[in-house]
Amino acid sequence: MFWKQYVKEMAQLGINSIGIVLLISFFIGAVICIQMKVNIESPWMPRWVAGYTTREIMLLEFSSSIMCLILAGKVGSNIASEIGTMRVTQQIDALEIMGVNSACYLILPKILGLLTIMPFLVIFSSAMGIVGAYGTAYIGHIMPPDDLTLGLQHDFVPWFMWMSIIKSQFFAFIISSVASFSGYTVEGGSVDVGKASTDAVVTSSVLILFSDVFLTQLLS
Amino acid sequence: MIEVKNLYKSFGDKEVLKGINTVFEDGKTNLIIGQSGSGKTVLMKNLVGLFEPTSGQVLYDGRDFVRMSKKEKVMMRREMGMIFQSAALFDSLSVLENVMFPLDMFSSMNLREREKRAMYCLDRVNLSGAEKKYPGEISGGMQKRVAIARAIALNPKYLFCDEPNSGLDPKTSLVIDDLLHSITQEFHMTTIINTHDMNSVMGIGENIVFIYEGHKEWQGVSSEIMNSTNKRLTDFIFASDLLKEMRQAVTGKQ
Numbered sequence: 001m002f003w004k005q006y007v008k009e010m011a012q013l014g015i016n017s018i019g020i021v022l023l024i025s026f027f028i029g030a031v032i033c034i035q036m037k038v039n040i041e042s043p044w045m046p047r048w049v050a051g052y053t054t055r056e057i058m059l060l061e062f063s064s065s066i067m068c069l070i071l072a073g074k075v076g077s078n079i080a081s082e083i084g085t086m087r088v089t090q091q092i093d094a095l096e097i098m099g100v101n102s103a104c105y106l107i108l109p110k111i112l113g114l115l116t117i118m119p120f121l122v123i124f125s126s127a128m129g130i131v132g133a134y135g136t137a138y139i140g141h142i143m144p145p146d147d148l149t150l151g152l153q154h155d156f157v158p159w160f161m162w163m164s165i166i167k168s169q170f171f172a173f174i175i176s177s178v179a180s181f182s183g184y185t186v187e188g189g190s191v192d193v194g195k196a197s198t199d200a201v202v203t204s205s206v207l208i209l210f211s212d213v214f215l216t217q218l219l220s
Numbered sequence: 221m222i223e224v225k226n227l228y229k230s231f232g233d234k235e236v237l238k239g240i241n242t243v244f245e246d247g248k249t250n251l252i253i254g255q256s257g258s259g260k261t262v263l264m265k266n267l268v269g270l271f272e273p274t275s276g277q278v279l280y281d282g283r284d285f286v287r288m289s290k291k292e293k294v295m296m297r298r299e300m301g302m303i304f305q306s307a308a309l310f311d312s313l314s315v316l317e318n319v320m321f322p323l324d325m326f327s328s329m330n331l332r333e334r335e336k337r338a339m340y341c342l343d344r345v346n347l348s349g350a351e352k353k354y355p356g357e358i359s360g361g362m363q364k365r366v367a368i369a370r371a372i373a374l375n376p377k378y379l380f381c382d383e384p385n386s387g388l389d390p391k392t393s394l395v396i397d398d399l400l401h402s403i404t405q406e407f408h409m410t411t412i413i414n415t416h417d418m419n420s421v422m423g424i425g426e427n428i429v430f431i432y433e434g435h436k437e438w439q440g441v442s443s444e445i446m447n448s449t450n451k452r453l454t455d456f457i458f459a460s461d462l463l464k465e466m467r468q469a470v471t472g473k474q
Contacts, residue, residue: 001324090308097268097380098322099297 014117029129051151068171083183227276254431301371316351
């Protein structure tokens with residue numbers, strides 16, 4: 001039963017978020033590349049600098065921190081409202097009466113599911129950001145693709161990829177646990193479920209921002 | 221048999237249950253009646269362990285549920301089934317999956333046996349053919365019947381029903397009442413029903429406990445209600461003019 005729930009949560013929280021992650025990452029990758037090219041270009045700068053900065057921004061901050069802030073909105077509100085609705089409609093009481101440990105049955109698969117799927121989302125996001133950057137080069141003709149490729153390959157530090165994944169694991173735990181707590185402790189009716197959902201998003205976003213500072217310092 | 225001894229429950233300064241002493245008998249349809257806010261639901265939630273009593277005992281065949289360890293309570297709850305006021309079906313599961321849920325969690329049956337048992341329970345509540353539907357696609361009465369099927373899936377010894385007729389029309393209420401009564405007799409369960417429904421009281425009440433402002437005011441069988449001299453009970457039961465007239469016609473009492 002646990003594995004069934006675990007796979008279901010991975011699909012619901014992770015697989016169903018791939019679309020939004022890819023869409024946002026594509027456009028952010030493209031926009032960063034354009035901004036870098038337009039605003040940093042000078043005779044004193046190498047031609048590959050736009051590609052290099054796009055890669056670093058996507059890898060170090062966007063694909064882990066900013067994407068998790070976006071997921072805090074999508075996944076966090078989903079978790080809090082689902083568990084909150086189960087609480088106010090007595091579905092959690094029904095689980096307890098059956099002798100099921102409701103917290104373990106409902107929350108644990110969500111936390112483990114999101115922790116499992118998050119590294120894949122980070123990798124997909126980084127890759128899609130780079131595809132977006134290539135889009136500006138091939139379709140928008142902002143810069144020659146060769147210059148972009150040179151920048152993307154310049155001085156690559158594999159640790160940055162791991163750093164991004166490690167950070168995202170912390171953020172995934174924050175999103176799923178804060179949202180689950182908010183939903184699980186709801187009392188009242190639909191208004192309170194809505195409030196719990198908002199609280200979950202706000203609290204997890206703030207915690208992600210604070211922990212991002214410490215994690216970046218710690219891992220750099 | 222469930223014995224309740226000197227049960228108190230307070231929320232902050234507010235004392236909701238004020239020393240309840242009563243017995244719910246085996247193989248009978250036991251009813252808890254009383255006005256809204258009298259403490260019926262709080263009493264039931266104390267019986268099933270959703271609330272911890274402030275003091276007192278709840279004895280299931282002599283075993284004190286209140287003093288049991290968490291593990292013992294979990295084991296004890298496998299002998300209980302509960303039907304909530306809102307049915308509390310799992311939205312994301314189909315009717316069949318809802319009924320199979322306790323079997324999936326706790327039975328050692330294989331998938332085919334679990335499905336067979338769930339289909340039997342659905343058939344028992346006259347819901348064959350609805351197994352693939354989701355709770356949002358069926359009526360309130362059908363949801364209650366699915367909840368009954370789910371509650372009896374593991375053959376519980378004790379069945380608790382919190383206002384099973386609320387929100388249902390009189391005809392559907394009778395169907396639910398008959399179903400609960402017949403299931404109680406068929407499986408020899410101890411069934412406890414919280415209700416406001418006077419048809420249930422007069423129709424299936426084999427042991428009726430009347431709660432008034434947090435204490436047990438009266439206990440008896442439905443046939444004794446007509447001639448009861450307890451004013452609080454008769455004021456509650458015969459609240460409408462129609463019922464008062466009926467009582468007067470039968471007993472000659474005002």
